[in-house]
Amino acid sequence: MELLIRQETSADYTAVFDITQKAFAQLEVSDHTEQFLVERLRASDGFIPELSLVAVCDGKIAAHILFTRLYIVTNDSRHESLILAPVSVLPEQQSKGVGSALINHGHEVARGLGYSSVVLVGHKDYYPRFGYKKLSGFGISIPFPAPDECCLGLELVPGALQNIHGIVEFPPAFLPH
Template sequence: MEIKLRQENENDFESVFQLIEKAFEKEEYSDHKEQFLVERLRKSEAFIPELSIVAEIDNKIIGHILFTKLKVVNDSDSFESLALAPVSVLPEFQGKGIGSKLILYGHEIAKGLGYKSVILLGHQDYYARFGYELCEKYNIKMPFDVPAENCMVIALIEDGLKDVSGEVVYPKAFFE
């Protein structure tokens, strides 16, 4: 099973929409609208084409990940970061390391583009294995009420979170 990772292109949009829909179909903690979020984010200023990545097997898209711009803001400063949302894998391919490959590959691309950190809402046990830590360790707060153990951040480079603190400001597309 050879997995090819590459940047998403316009011809992939319909396949990715269906993939995301299927990936979250049975997720308990989902509003089942992640595919619409991706559509909105693609049209927003937060979109970075190189960080919309698909995983393929035999030219069939089986996974997708999206990183978009966000900011961490405090009284005196603003820091650019990335949001990881969502990571999607077709149900029949889940548990085979495809999500992990997408995350690690996305981190490398993001680092190459000069980004220093990634923030997400997700399962603590899953994302900790990639080096994600709790946001509260860095005094980074979410703009809405969510359990602290689900708010996570990773520095992509050494000192990538040095002096970063404040409230996360998501792009408007997250809330439309």
């Protein structure tokens, strides 16, 4: 399979909507509205065009990933970070390394842009392979109930999440509309 990863353009929006809808369609933990989350995040303050990426497999868009800026808030400071959400691979292209390639590529782009960490709420058995660790281990919490092992963070720069004892401030785009 020929795999190309590039920045999303507005010409990709329809395909990305379709991919996101199909990727999450069978997922029990999903409310099946992630395609609208992508639209809200694109329109939000924290949107970073360089971190909305598509994977083109044999000439066809097959996957999408989005990292959006947010802040981890402590008693006296705000630390810029990113949230990975969502990542979507068309069902027929899953388990072929496409999701991993998108995640690793996204991390490199994010590091190049100067970001030092990523947080997410997701599959506990998938993200540790990329270096994600429990947020609770860093002393970081999220403002809604979720299994501890699914609330994860990655230091793109070693030590970036050390000594930040705070709460992840989710952008309003994450609230159900």
